[in-house]
Amino acid sequence: MTLKALLATLVAALVLEASASAGVPPSHEISVTIDPQTRLIEGRDTISFDSRHKAVLLLSPRFRLASLSADGRPIEAHTQTAAGLTRISLPPARRVELSWSGTLAALDRNVDHRHTLAADAPASGPEGTFLAAGSGWYPAVEGTLERYSVALDLPAGQRGLVPGRLIEERETDGRYRARFEFSNASEGITLLAGPYRIEERRMRTAAGSQVRLRTYFHAEIAGLAAGYLDSIAGYLDLYERWIGAYPFSEFSVVSSPTPTGFGMPTLTYLGIEVLRLPFIRATSLGHEILHNWWGNGVYPDTARGNWAEGLTNFMADYTYRERESARAGSDVRLAWLRDYAAMPREDDSPLIRFTSRRHGASQIIGYNKAAMLFFMLREAIGAPAFDEGVRGFWREHRFRVASWNDLRAAFERSSGRKLAAFFSQWVNRAGAPDLRIADAHAERAGSRWRLSVTLGQSEPAYALSVPLAIRTAGGEILRRVPLERRRETVVLYTPAEPLAVALDPELRVFRRLAPAEAPPILREVMLSSDAEMLPLSDGEDLQRAARSLAARLFERMPREISVGGNPAAAALLVIGLHKQIDAWLAGTGLQPRPAQLAAERGSAQVWTLRAGEERTIALVSVRDVQSISTIERPLPHYGRQSYLVFDGPQNIERGVWPTRPQIWHIRKSPGA
Numbered sequence: 093m094t095l096k097a098l099l100a101t102l103v104a105a106l107v108l109e110a111s112a113s114a115g116v117p118p119s120h121e122i123s124v125t126i127d128p129q130t131r132l133i134e135g136r137d138t139i140s141f142d143s144r145h146k147a148v149l150l151l152s153p154r155f156r157l158a159s160l161s162a163d164g165r166p167i168e169a170h171t172q173t174a175a176g177l178t179r180i181s182l183p184p185a186r187r188v189e190l191s192w193s194g195t196l197a198a199l200d201r202n203v204d205h206r207h208t209l210a211a212d213a214p215a216s217g218p219e220g221t222f223l224a225a226g227s228g229w230y231p232a233v234e235g236t237l238e239r240y241s242v243a244l245d246l247p248a249g250q251r252g253l254v255p256g257r258l259i260e261e262r263e264t265d266g267r268y269r270a271r272f273e274f275s276n277a278s279e280g281i282t283l284l285a286g287p288y289r290i291e292e293r294r295m296r297t298a299a300g301s302q303v304r305l306r307t308y309f310h311a312e313i314a315g316l317a318a319g320y321l322d323s324i325a326g327y328l329d330l331y332e333r334w335i336g337a338y339p340f341s342e343f344s345v346v347s348s349p350t351p352t353g354f355g356m357p358t359l360t361y362l363g364i365e366v367l368r369l370p371f372i373r374a375t376s377l378g379h380e381i382l383h384n385w386w387g388n389g390v391y392p393d394t395a396r397g398n399w400a401e402g403l404t405n406f407m408a409d410y411t412y413r414e415r416e417s418a419r420a421g422s423d424v425r426l427a428w429l430r431d432y433a434a435m436p437r438e439d440d441s442p443l444i445r446f447t448s449r450r451h452g453a454s455q456i457i458g459y460n461k462a463a464m465l466f467f468m469l470r471e472a473i474g475a476p477a478f479d480e481g482v483r484g485f486w487r488e489h490r491f492r493v494a495s496w497n498d499l500r501a502a503f504e505r506s507s508g509r510k511l512a513a514f515f516s517q518w519v520n521r522a523g524a525p526d527l528r529i530a531d532a533h534a535e536r537a538g539s540r541w542r543l544s545v546t547l548g549q550s551e552p553a554y555a556l557s558v559p560l561a562i563r564t565a566g567g568e569i570l571r572r573v574p575l576e577r578r579r580e581t582v583v584l585y586t587p588a589e590p591l592a593v594a595l596d597p598e599l600r601v602f603r604r605l606a607p608a609e610a611p612p613i614l615r616e617v618m619l620s621s622d623a624e625m626l627p628l629s630d631g632e633d634l635q636r637a638a639r640s641l642a643a644r645l646f647e648r649m650p651r652e653i654s655v656g657g658n659p660a661a662a663a664l665l666v667i668g669l670h671k672q673i674d675a676w677l678a679g680t681g682l683q684p685r686p687a688q689l690a691a692e693r694g695s696a697q698v699w700t701l702r703a704g705e706e707r708t709i710a711l712v713s714v715r716d717v718q719s720i721s722t723i724e725r726p727l728p729h730y731g732r733q734s735y736l737v738f739d740g741p742q743n744i745e746r747g748v749w750p751t752r753p754q755i756w757h758i759r760k761s762p763g764a
């Protein structure tokens with residue numbers, strides 16, 4: 093997984109089951125003392141319910157319950173353990189008080205992102221404390237959203253926070269104390285602490301509210317604080333003007349000693365090494381800030397599809413590229429469509445089923461197809477109606493759960509158009525149209541030319557507006573034509589003789605790219621469920637290295653064939669020394685080693701090529717057998733590339749073969 097992909101994981105991923113329960117959420121008043129050196133934690137909580145209420149509290153079994161009372165009277169704790177948490181059943185009460193203490197797990201700096209997120213146990217250490225919502229570090233009320241106030245008490249030198257408004261903060265008697273409040277319904281409380289240096293800036297936003305911007309950074313990256321504060325201010329300004337007022341009073345960037353990255357309301361938690369990467373400020377930070385509107389401001393109705401990642405991807409990552417240049421925007425769309433084309437069809441599913449990212453396929457649908465939906469929507473209704481729809485959706489659903497249907501309604505109001513068919517075909521249906529030009533011909537019509545273009549698409553047909561670029565003797569003309577049936581002919585008039593028609597050359601329609609349109613990438617071979625591997629040598633060393641590389645590269649281990657064998661699968665990985673590869677290509681009549689790679693640079697070269705309509709071949713060409721093992725670790729990270737050159741484990745060159753749009757060269761009609 094790339095760092096950027098890793099960072100896109102987000103709070104919206106947390107399931108909002110609780111939102112269905114009506115009434116005012118219970119509120120916690122927590123005070124907690126943590127000693128990261130000894131990892132001891134002591135907490136007290138007063139939980140208030142809006143009416144006498146029977147509830148279950150969830151606490152980590154690491155802790156000992158020191159006291160428990162309901163409506164002022166001490167009670168016996170009825171506990172049982174399930175799913176790694178102690179369940180404490182309470183009698184009906186309006187007010188429950190309890191205290192607990194125990195030892196936190198040791199924070200392991202080497203845990204990866206997945207494990208930080210999974211957060212089996214609340215963990216602490218001098219370098220950082222990470223107590224995730226759901227880890228049982230405080231007695232969470234089961235099955236509901238919660239409001240809270242948290243007072244933190246830490247030894248001097250340590251500082252910490254939870255999402256919410258900072259009410260007070262003091263450093264006295266060798267202690268750091270701070271109190272936070274979160275008055276909206278929250279999905280749980282995550283507590284972060286560490287040996288932080290705090291930098292702060294106050295900002296008056298475009299909407300006129302005061303926002304406190306902060307960085308909580310470890311000493312080794314303290315120098316990055318000013319740049320991050322500048323970027324936060326810039327993003328808040330961008331999205332306030334675009335959507336509406338920032339819904340919170342603070343935003344903080346907090347460094348993590350573990351290599352992680354995710355967001356919560358009012359803050360984002362990113363690994364120290366991640367924060368050092370220059371592109372984080374330019375992309376992922378804006379993405380996380382925008383989630384304060386989409387995800388933490390309006391909650392996706394996850395049971396009926398999570399729209400928040402797609403809308404955030406479109407209004408953050410995609411928008412930044414599109415603002416660079418039109419070309420950069422179409423490069424992003426190409427990457428989305430190329431990844432979609434490379435995805436096995438059996439992994440496809442309707443957008444409405446996307447809840448959160450679990451694997452590559454869910455990102456291709458939930459992040460990318462959804463972002464393309466918003467792109468096409470803006471094309472269909474125009475940017476002013478799109479922006480007005482976004483603002484209306486925000487006004488209406490702020491701090492409430494909203495679904496794809498609510499989005500549709502907001503854009504229908506802003507555009508005055510019926511959008512049920514549009515949303516239904518992109519949200520409820522899996523797949524994508526296969527578009528092609530079936531025919532085109534032209535004839536003179538007085539002083540003009542009459543051009544007939546027949547377009548075809550796969551069944552079931554989508555209702556589309558298809559861009560055509562018509563090359564004429566007098567220059568290029570861009571037109572959009574409707575296509576609603578499986579096959580339709582449109583007639584267009586051009587002032588000069590039409591010479592060729594290109595189908596959607598800027599990739600403005602979500603569709604399945606034709607094999608020749610989509611440049612072959614390594615991932616097509618890696619993800620194929622029908623793959624073969626061909627080591628070009630009987631030598632045991634090469635065969636062993638080839639198998640080991642394949643085990644890293646493929647999700648499902650490919651069938652192995654030998655040099656004399658007849659490859660039959662949709663995907664083929666060929667591994668050999670430079671000379672063996674060149675000889676094999678010559679013998680099979682495939683294109684020789686591409687010119688870019690001909691100088692035999694580096695110790696290993698990897699490239700893809702298309703053989704016929706439906707088959708993709710990846711070649712791994714090495715100087716010596718040892719060079720196969722050397723690229724074992726890095727190679728799987730380059731699935732989106734068409735060609736790569738490695739010098740040892742170091743990638744020194746990479747790229748994607750150019751896309752080739754479908755072009756129909758026009759014949760003149762008889763008699764024209």
Ligand SMILES: [Zn+2]
Pocket residue numbers: 100101102379383401404
């Ligand atoms: Zn996200």
